Amino acid sequence: MAGWIIPPPHPPTKSADEFAAERRRKVESLEERGLLGSPGIKAALLKVRREDFIPPEYRDYAYDEVPLPLPGACATISCPHSYPLFYEPLGLDRGHRFLEVGTGSGYGAAIAREVVGEEGLVVSVELDPLTHEFARRNLADAGYHDVLLVLGDGARGYAAAAPYDRVAVTAACDDVPPPLLAQLRAGGRAIAPLYEDSRQVLTLVTKGPDGVTRRASLCDVLYVGLRRLEGAEPIPRTASRAPPRRGGSR
Numbered sequence: 001m002a003g004w005i006i007p008p009p010h011p012p013t014k015s016a017d018e019f020a021a022e023r024r025r026k027v028e029s030l031e032e033r034g035l036l037g038s039p040g041i042k043a044a045l046l047k048v049r050r051e052d053f054i055p056p057e058y059r060d061y062a063y064d065e066v067p068l069p070l071p072g073a074c075a076t077i078s079c080p081h082s083y084p085l086f087y088e089p090l091g092l093d094r095g096h097r098f099l100e101v102g103t104g105s106g107y108g109a110a111i112a113r114e115v116v117g118e119e120g121l122v123v124s125v126e127l128d129p130l131t132h133e134f135a136r137r138n139l140a141d142a143g144y145h146d147v148l149l150v151l152g153d154g155a156r157g158y159a160a161a162a163p164y165d166r167v168a169v170t171a172a173c174d175d176v177p178p179p180l181l182a183q184l185r186a187g188g189r190a191i192a193p194l195y196e197d198s199r200q201v202l203t204l205v206t207k208g209p210d211g212v213t214r215r216a217s218l219c220d221v222l223y224v225g226l227r228r229l230e231g232a233e234p235i236p237r238t239a240s241r242a243p244p245r246r247g248g249s250r
């Protein structure tokens with residue numbers, strides 16, 4: 001998980017009001033930067049208390065643009081702008097059945113739960129038992145009792161609740177694992193950071209009504225790698241991708 005600097009841990013000092021003010025300012029800045037446009041995603045970012053998804057020793061940094069360590073072997077909560085960065089091009093919306101691979105803190109699942117509303121569904125798969133348990137507690141404490149949390153290898157998706165309208169992989173991989181595309185309904189969209197040589201490129205995959213997938217490169221990002229369980233079958237690379245547009249950030 002090299003590639004960014006972790007700020008020094010210390011006991012939390014900020015009040016709920018200070019966090020609330022930082023949350024409002026963050027949403028304003030995401031709008032100013034053109035990263036946030038849809039009212040549903042904005043309302044979710046204003047509502048969910050990101051600080052409640054971060055271990056106490058890093059909580060004061062909740063609204064800084066930096067990924068922060070979580071319990072588990074290789075987990076981080078992505079930096080705040082990552083969520084609209086993924087969810088805006090996905091067009092995540094009310095009523096969607098949404099699959100997240102890499103639950104991490106549970107914050108991304110909470111945001112998605114707010115966006116898809118009661119008529120939608122959020123399923124999130126995490127490989128690391130410690131991280132899974134951390135997310136489970138965070139989501140329960142925040143009142144999200146209807147996010148379906150799965151402990152397992154997210155590269156296999158979660159067929160029991162398929163098909164999904166939208167899929168987000170929040171760890172870097174060579175290609176979107178084929179089971180995830182198989183579990184995506186025709187007309188659906190998936191997003192993932194894909195390795196391109198020494199870079200990672202956030203890539204949007206759309207599945208046409210005929211089931212054929214098309215890829216668009218969005219921007220460079222930096223995520224922890226998608227891990228595979230020992231003995232898991234390798235993921236074949238599938239279609240080639242368009243050259244990426246430079247200039248994004250994690």
Ligand code: SAH
Nearest residue numbers: 075077102104105108126127154170226227
């Ligand atoms: N979406 C998270 C951030 C995820 S960081 C959030 O909002 O906080 C990436 C996560 O992917 C880590 O928790 C890591 O443990 C998990 N991960 C890595 N490989 C995985 C796999 N094969 N299946 C499921 N989760 C995986």
